[in-house]
Amino acid sequence: MNIKNMLGDHHVKPYLLKARYGIEKEGQRVDLLGNLAKTDHPKTISINDEHPYIQRDFSETQMELITPVTETLEELFSYLSAIHDVAYQSMGVDEMLWPLSMPPQLPENEDDIIIAKLKNFSNVLYRRYLSRSYGRRKQMISGIHYNFEFSEELIQALFNLQSEIKEYAQFKTEIYLKITRNYLHYRWLITYFYGASPSSEKNFFEKTSLNEPVRSIRNSKHGYSNHEDLQVSFSSIQSYIADISLMVKKGVLIEEKEFYSAVRLRGGQQVSALEEQGVRYVELRNIDLNPFDKNGISYEQAEFLHLFLIYLLWKDEGENRDEWVKTGDVYNEIVALEHPLTHTQFKGDAEDIIAEMEHLVKELDLSVSDRLFVNLKEMLRDPSKTLAGRLYKMSEHSSQGEVATSIAIENHKKSWEKPYQLTGYTDMELSTQILIFDAIQLGIQVEILDRREQFLKLKLKDHVEYIKNGNMTSKDSYISTLIMENKTVTKKILHQHGFRVPLGDEFNDIEQALHAFAMFSSRPFVVKPKTTNYGLGISIFKENASYEDYQKAITLAFEEDSSVLVEEFLNGTEYRFFVLNDKVEAVILRTPANVIGDGKHTIEELVIQKNRDPLRGRDHRTPLEMIQLGELENLMLKGQGYKMDSIPESDKIIYLRKNSNVSTGGDSIDVTDQIPDDYKKIAVHAVSAIGAKISGIDLIIEDLEVPAAHKNAYGIIEANFNPSMYMHIYPYKGKSRRVSRHILYYLFPELV
Amino acid sequence: MNIKNMLGDHHVKPYLLKARYGIEKEGQRVDLLGNLAKTDHPKTISINDEHPYIQRDFSETQMELITPVTETLEELFSYLSAIHDVAYQSMGVDEMLWPLSMPPQLPENEDDIIIAKLKNFSNVLYRRYLSRSYGRRKQMISGIHYNFEFSEELIQALFNLQSEIKEYAQFKTEIYLKITRNYLHYRWLITYFYGASPSSEKNFFEKTSLNEPVRSIRNSKHGYSNHEDLQVSFSSIQSYIADISLMVKKGVLIEEKEFYSAVRLRGGQQVSALEEQGVRYVELRNIDLNPFDKNGISYEQAEFLHLFLIYLLWKDEGENRDEWVKTGDVYNEIVALEHPLTHTQFKGDAEDIIAEMEHLVKELDLSVSDRLFVNLKEMLRDPSKTLAGRLYKMSEHSSQGEVATSIAIENHKKSWEKPYQLTGYTDMELSTQILIFDAIQLGIQVEILDRREQFLKLKLKDHVEYIKNGNMTSKDSYISTLIMENKTVTKKILHQHGFRVPLGDEFNDIEQALHAFAMFSSRPFVVKPKTTNYGLGISIFKENASYEDYQKAITLAFEEDSSVLVEEFLNGTEYRFFVLNDKVEAVILRTPANVIGDGKHTIEELVIQKNRDPLRGRDHRTPLEMIQLGELENLMLKGQGYKMDSIPESDKIIYLRKNSNVSTGGDSIDVTDQIPDDYKKIAVHAVSAIGAKISGIDLIIEDLEVPAAHKNAYGIIEANFNPSMYMHIYPYKGKSRRVSRHILYYLFPELV
Secondary structure (H helix, E strand, C coil): CCHHHHHCCCCCHHHCCCEEEEEEEEEEEEECCCCECCCCCCCCCCCCCCCCCEEECCECCEEEEECCCECCHHHHHHHHHHHHHHHHHHHCCCEEECCCCCCCCCCCCHHHCCECCCCCHHHHHHHHHHHHHHCHHHHCCCCEEEEEEECHHHHHHHHHCCCCCCCHHHHHHHHHHHHHHHHHHHCHHHHHHHCCECCCCCCCCCCCCCCCCCCECCCCCCCCCCCCCCCCCCCCHHHHHHHHHHHHHHCCCCCHHHCCCCEEEECCCCHHHHHHHCCCEEEEEEECCCCCCCCCCCHHHHHHHHHHHHHHHHCCCCCCHHHHHHHHHHHHHHHHCCCCCCCCCCHHHHHHHHHHHHHHHHHCCCCCCCCHHHHHHHHHHCHHHCHHHHHHHHHHCCCHHHHHHHHHHHHHHHHHHCCCCCCCCCCCCHHHHHHHHHHHHHCCEEEEEECCCCEEEEEECCEEEEEECCCECCCCEHHHHHHHHCHHHHHHHHHHCCCCCCCEEEECCHHHHHHCHHHHCCCCEEEEECCCCCCCCCEEECCCCCHHHHHHHHHHHHHHCCCEEEEECCCCEEEEEEEECCEEEEEEEEECCEEECCCCCCHHHHHHHHHCCCCEECCCCCCEECCCCCHHHHHHHHHCCCCCCCCCCCCCEEECCCCCCHHHCCEEEECHHHCCHHHHHHHHHHHHHHCCCEEEEEEEECCCCCCCCCCCCEEEEEEECCCCCHHHHCCCECCCCCHHHHHHHHHCHHHC | CCHHHHHCCCCCHHHCCCEEEEEEEEEEEEECCCCECCCCCCCCCCCCCCCCCEEECCECCEEEEECCCECCHHHHHHHHHHHHHHHHHHHCCCEEECCCCCCCCCCCCHHHCCECCCCCHHHHHHHHHHHHHHCHHHHCCCCEEEEEEECHHHHHHHHHCCCCCCCHHHHHHHHHHHHHHHHHHHCHHHHHHHCCECCCCCCCCCCCCCCCCCCECCCCCCCCCCCCCCCCCCCCHHHHHHHHHHHHHHCCCCCHHHCCCCEEEECCCCHHHHHHHCCCEEEEEEECCCCCCCCCCCHHHHHHHHHHHHHHHHCCCCCCHHHHHHHHHHHHHHHHCCCCCCCCCCHHHHHHHHHHHHHHHHHCCCCCCCHHHHHHHHHHHCHHHCHHHHHHHHHHHCCHHHHHHHHHHHHHHHHHHCCCCCCCCCCCCHHHHHHHHHHHHHCCEEEEEECCCCEEEEEECCEEEEEECCCECCCCEHHHHHHHHCHHHHHHHHHHCCCCCCCEEEECCHHHHHHCHHHHCCCCEEEEECCCCCCCCCEEECCCCCHHHHHHHHHHHHHHCCCEEEEECCCCEEEEEEEECCEEEEEEEEECCEEECCCCCCHHHHHHHHHCCCCEECCCCCCEECCCCCHHHHHHHHHCCCCCCCCCCCCCEEECCCCCCHHHCCEEEECHHHCCHHHHHHHHHHHHHHCCCEEEEEEEECCCCCCCCCCCCEEEEEEECCCCCHHHHCCCECCCCCHHHHHHHHHCHHHC
16 A cells, blocks of 8 residues: 555545544633632533533633534634634633633642532542642643544545555554654644643743743643553554553543544544444644634644644654654653753754645645745744743743733734624624524534525534524515515505505506606605615605606616606614514614714724724625715715814704614614514514514604604614614614624524 | 596506406306206306305306406406316316307206306305396306505595595595496497497397397396385485495395496495495496407407596586486497497487597507507497397307307307417417416416516415416425536435445546546546526536547537536436426436338328427427427437438438427326336435435336336436426327326315
8 A cells, every 4th residue: 555656646636635623722721910719610601511612620710612523624713703703702801811822820729729620420520530640730730632533535535546545444444553653753843833831831840941942842751641550552444442441440540532642533423333333533632722813723833733633644654663653752751841042952854744744745736825935944943932931931931920921912902992793704794693602602513504694504402403694594474575576466465454554666667657647746745666675776755756857867867777666765763673583673873974062173093083993894794884975975064054174063963864764874773672562563463464473674754753653653664674673782872782693593492 | 626627637547557456257057059058157266155266147057157256358368268277178068158148058857057056055045046036047147346446646646636535545445436337327328339239149138029130138227227116215325325225125136245236346345345345346237248359358359448448438428427327228228229230329429429438549649459449430330240239140140149159159169279378378389388387277376477577376275386387386495406517416315325326536627637538538427517507508428428529529518508518328218297295296218309111101291291280380389399300310310321201111200309308399108107116216315315205207227127225226317496387287199197287286285
């Protein structure tokens, strides 16, 4: 079996970079001064030992963030970033995550390290055993576990190229065993580049501490490792299984999972299953937290690990397999304990490996980030560029603890800066970002089925729901959304149910529409395209319209759509009611773009000031849009006798637009508590008449003091099957209404 | 109250032609020879006394077709034509409707006229009473009842212009009383123009018969009228109510509805309610069946009636109201009994009225059909142009009975010519036309909410369902249709549920797509835009593709959509499964446009022959499309070594297209019974995995003999949320599957 040749085969090459990934990342919760948190795991995260994304590891303060399995590194990092955002915002503003593998200063008395308060008692017992066996301090070390699986296509293609091994499962196992042994042999290279635990904080070492900084305490004998009497061979799957079973039997390990190798072979619940089922993937456990990446690991590192595993598959291993692994342990211990600013004693070997890897990448047509090899070579040339080197150098001026604290504060700030955004998903619609946030927090598994289309699969235990655009679900019927999509049909149905809607007609023909002028001319009326977008093609006639103006309006509207509505104009204020499952969850009032005078600043300055609100941005990626200062705004000012540099008096409201769309700089104001119940009932009953469950319905109300039952007290303009949720969640003024969360509770009533 | 001035007011004028209409049309069922049918009311029409569209009147053979209330004459005639089509096809090919008011030849023994076999016994009793009171022969006369209601806006506007009458209901009543008295006075004009019962058939008159033909037996004393001792005054609503009540009390009438005036005042269940509630509309009952219109009344007649009613509202009436009505009776009797080819003795009055009407139309800006007044004047000038005149003249050469029979046969032919089309709705989609047909037949009320959008409201008693495009309903969830709309998401979900789908990737970027070439090149694969229309932009690579061809295919696909799929090509035949509520209702196989040689005709001739099938047409208004003979077809022929004028040998199948779309002339072949159950189960389970209730799902099956459970026995291409239904209902070959009817039974399970 010539694996080197096989990798270059054209059936194999296309699949080399296809793989499945998963990351687990531990980290300690600390307060804003960098002290270990004294609080419990945040209650906003559903307190569930089995939470798919955010759990506790050894201690109550040790958060473990877990990504789902992904098929690309991009998705992997999207999840990891998003879970970080959720973790941060769930902890609240007074806490943050410690960015280092080595814990912050620990309590003097080891017993003050609180074991995770899990519901499952056997999990607590296991942690008590670990405390006794290794001491609580060591268990406080955090790190990254990187799960990696070659694509099925790749292994299948390799399998097909050879005939020595008949069983596919066995073949897979041999592949993973080879890279595992090679990984254990060469892992000193990872320790050199990405080791990042040079020093420890107070109370980490019980008695002695290290005098000199190193590359990685965590990856040295001082770190998190099994007792030395543990012997497990990786020479074959049989010996691996036999050894681990023996260790458990002898009581050296209390459970199989206590085996803390730098690589764990995965597949099946028990190690014993690996022989029959074959190894499915490997878990690399020797990655220190990267202090310089909020995720604890950078994309470049993850990419390197993938390439390194391909290299290790390609690379010949030593003849004596056990010996080969053991030398690796020795080399790694040496490198781990080197001073972070010195060259490693294996520099020559490292350079050879990197050169071979670079050559392999070319030979196998693998596409990698431009900077990857440049950076690796730079780190070999200059040890102060390695993670340990960088951290140590920064700490020289203050202390490692202070550096860590200021990094944590920076990360904390970023997570709170634009709370409506979900890092990793900012290309998606705002409402979907917020919904993913809520789902992660509630422990609902999220799979993105179509990113551009905002199509998600949500899963809670065995219950699956699909959702698009954050509010299109299995709860609404197809026909109810088609009704809402069609203004004429919506109005007919509401009218037949006794609701007041603006009366009028639909025209599919310019001549007919013009002919109907006489029917509308004596009352205020509106001309609009049947399908409106951002208010284009709408004309309002509040007073007696002339035929000429009517003609213009009709022509304009027909330019936007082949069907045009002419209907009575209703006086009053428009409110958007967000109705969910027969309940009004939020009501918002939208006002046109405006500023309020202070007697000192010009209108232009007031606009600039107002635009500084982080809620404002561009292109619907923020809850509010920037107020523009374009032609339309200038015209509007002119109409009121102002210019850009006018200084309006105190408390004078200056409108810059006629239309109240949030998309043109308008404000959204939550008025849920101010709307009388009878109007809320109208909204609920109207949505129910359409047969809808989720709808944003627009009511014109002339006077909230007048009961809804009064004649013409209200009119219903339209119902929207895809109502913006973010307007209610991040209003300009008033209380936030987390409608996205209500939707999740509606879809998953078992959450309550 | 100067009504003449009021009608010209600009608040009134726009609403003069707004009204609500309804028609009831009676007609006798006859066999193809014109003899009264001996069969029962058709069983295909749900046998329900309360059927909203098709009922029995006096006798079992007398069909009454009823339109719903409409707001335009266009809609009125759409319904009326459609109900006729349904009536014809429900009767079956051996029966037709007699086109005359006067019945066909009646049985010698009056008792052989069968009273309608209604379920409700009091309805039967009423008919028995009528038999005794008037004789069964007279009850066999048929006619049109034309229900007319001025628009609310019109009456309201008139009401606002006056102050004499304070109560709105009373005002309405006065309006309708005035037009009623005037109508009764002037109705001889209708009898002149549209009277159409000049002679009777054998056995109509028991003893004597008329020696000479007349204009309208039905509207004369020989027709269908109350006994002469009946006296009802229309001078005020009070006297009207009092008189009718008295007549019922005295036993002159058995029920209020036995009062057969040419006009009936309507509103409220009982006549007594008219005083308080006001008259709501009038029912004009003196319209003979128009033999020359399949509907029994022409659009022009209906339009005339509307104008005539406006004219009667405008026109001053006689001072003595009762006298005014009585003179009308006398005039009408005279005109009814005039010879159909002579001028009427009131010709001068008639000309004056028509001139006044024409003047009024101009003055009030009413738009009417160009030909209306031309035709009216022509009929005054030449009595042989009136309906009675025309019918009489045609009968001179044979007999009225023979003329009626041949007209009926013509109507019958038209109704059966293109059974898939629903007259009055041919602008709508074929599937919607068929569904409306089925709904009418099943007695489900159909309201068209948006004609261009194929949006219907269906109602059975209190149960309302909305439906769009014939198959978008409340039964499907919004998300399931969004899943089907998105091929990538559909495939992911089906794959996750263990179904075989073509594996592949979605690309949103040309570079990425090109880069993936190596992954697909070694197997057959397809390149297609994510959203496909009529197969545009699809390339299939069955053998090893070159990179250049792949590049072309990718470029082509990206011209159609910004997302492109590259996926494995599945070998086999594509079948469309129509799945409804977890059951396969139909399976169709589509074959490319083709002809079969006969050793005699050229390909061109064979195409022309095949295109003669009435199922073939253009633009999706027929179940199949014409086979074209364009560039693509010529190319395809050339590839097989043929030309247009080649004469293929007997039984040789010549394909004119590669693609099997019905839209390019392909054939649809029903294979429902040939598909093994295990494949049907796959289709049902796949649709259920998507969560859909109505779906057309496309399976590629390599060999129907191979069980579906075999590896790669099938592959699922896509699921359609808007599957064509007509393909299954009118296939080119094989059994028709009335899926539209299944959908109605699914929506209204109470129908069973």
